[in-house]
Amino acid sequence: QVQLVESGGGLVQAGGSLRLSCAASGRTLSNYGMGWFRQAPGKEREFVAALSRAGGSTSYADSVKGRFTISRDNAKNTVYLQMNSLKPEDTAVYYCAAAGYGSARVREYEYTYWGQGTQVTVSS
Secondary structure, eight states, X not given: OXXXXXXXXXXXXXXXXXXXXXXXXXXXXTTSOEEEEEEOTTSOOEEEEEEOTTSOOEEEOTTTXXXXXXXXXXXXXXXXXXXXXOOGGGOEEXXXXXXXXXXXXXXXXXXXXXXXXXXXXXXX
């Protein structure tokens, strides 16, 4: 049983930055691959970024490569998503998830635990 809580969302102008945090409780995250997904209004939830359990392997959606960075601090039981050069099309609810694998997964069905989401809004 893992509980995940996202924080750090908000309203920013295009070109700005935000750092999202995902804090876990109930179980250590050290054995889980972790990921971030997002869902924009009227859109399906989509993959954003993933990180292996030790942080040695990452995957990114093409739309965020070079702008977003996923990282983890297992000692703090926390996962982060640093978002730079934000664009209006990045506007979405962002969800943190823990996978049923130790590797970096990119498919929604590979994840077992989900946070409640945090809103990111990017204005022009």
